[in-house]
Amino acid sequence: MIKTIFFTVLTVVFFYIIWINNIFAPHEKYEIPxxxxxxxxxxxxxxxxxxxxxxxxxxxxxxxxxxxxxxxxxxxxxxxxxxxxxxxxxxxxxxxxxxxxxxxxxxxxxxxxxxxxxxxxxxxxxxxxxxxxxxxxxxxxxxxxxxxxxxxxxxxxxxxxxxxxxxxxxxEEKAKRKLMGVITIGYLIVMGVLIWLWRGRLLKRIGLH
Ligand code: HEC
The missing domain is CATH 1.10.760.10 (Cytochrome c-like domain)
Structure with missing residues (x-):
């Protein structure tokens, strides 16, 4: 359970930095009207x-x-x-x-x-x-x-x-790339959930649950 929370938080922070607040992007010190x-x-x-x-x-x-x-x-x-x-x-x-x-x-x-x-x-x-x-x-x-x-x-x-x-x-290319990104993340989340459910069933079947 702790592991799950830890990795979820890590993933959220990772995408926050990449997409929303990119600390690696150059910061402007020159002004433009x-x-x-x-x-x-x-x-x-x-x-x-x-x-x-x-x-x-x-x-x-x-x-x-x-x-x-x-x-x-x-x-x-x-x-x-x-x-x-x-x-x-x-x-x-x-x-x-x-x-x-x-x-x-x-x-x-x-x-x-x-x-x-x-x-x-x-x-x-x-x-x-x-x-x-x-x-x-x-x-x-x-x-x-x-x-x-x-x-x-x-x-x-x-x-x-x-x-x-x-x-x-x-x-158009930018929009396409963004959509690809969203689809990829969605796919990973769905797969993650399926694997999680399957793991529960497996554990049950071998009598550990
Ligand atoms: C007469 C030649 C000439 C013209 C015309 C010229 N440049 Fe340059 N430009 C240079 C040279 C030489 C350098 C290299 C300067 C240096 O490193 O000191 C340079 C460097 C640059 C750089 C890089 C600056 C940097 O920090 O390394 C940019 C960007 C640039 N020019 C944009 C433009 C733009 C846009 C125009 C048109 C509005 C333009 N230049 C017109 C000769 C020119």
Whole structure:
């Protein structure tokens, strides 16, 4: 009986931490004005954000998951044939090897290759991205990233909405995964109860109950 209670409590605590109050998720220390946070969280701005990204950021940055490459690479005539062979999202090793010269040219201009931003939302979180893109020098003093979005907070929020949409599965996929999770837990609970009942019957049959 004590064992049962113990494991039940353990299970409840486990799912509470995973689903409701995830202590392992990054905690934001960068602020976002409410109205811009709303834009970031709304997938419908992602498309506009993508256009803004192409205009303001794609000179330097790639978003490989979305088959967006730095402009010098995007206009490279070998890109389409490579994409035909390997798919739109090129494997990273092939990308790095074929476009070494373009990447080195970027590195020469800025001291380092401007990072690929495919997973930047997951790694850095919305607060950091919003504030960094708006004021790079303030968040990362000495950075060679230019302040291209200063004074345009709303458009910056839309770009972050785009980066979010790239890093995260689309809403339908998320809903599907959640449903799968619930079904799995339900199955385990039902099986647990059945095994418990069966155990009682077995004990009875061998005369221990
Ligand atoms: C002229 C080139 C250039 C443009 C344009 C540019 N960036 Fe950058 N970006 C860089 C470089 C170089 C770095 C690396 C900075 C460093 O580590 O000091 C960087 C770093 C970043 C980082 C990572 C910051 C970190 O903490 O490591 C993010 C996110 C980012 N840029 C987003 C953007 C977005 C969004 C835009 C468009 C609004 C943009 N950048 C436009 C050159 C550029």
């Amino acid at each position: 409410k109205e811009h946070e709303k834009i970031i969280m709304d997938v419908k701005y992602a498309k506009e954000g993508r256009e803004l990204f192409i205009q303001n950021c794609a000179a330097c940055h790639s978003v490989r998951y979305d088959a967006l490459y730095p402009l010098s690479i995007q206009s490279n005539p070998t890109l389409p044939s490579l994409q035909e062979k390997y798919g739109k999202v090129l494997p990273n090793d092939i990308y790095q090897a074929v476009f070494m010269n373009d990447l080195n040219a970027l590195k020469e201009s800025f001291g380092k290759v401007p990072p690929d931003l495919s997973t930047s939302y997951l790694v850095k979180g919305p607060g950091y991205l919003y504030n960094f893109i708006l004021n790079p020098q303030e968040i990362l003093p000495g950075t060679t990233m230019p302040a291209v979005m200063t004074g345009r907070p709303e458009e910056t929020a839309k770009i972050v909405a785009y980066l979010k949409s790239v890093a995260e599965p689309p809403p």
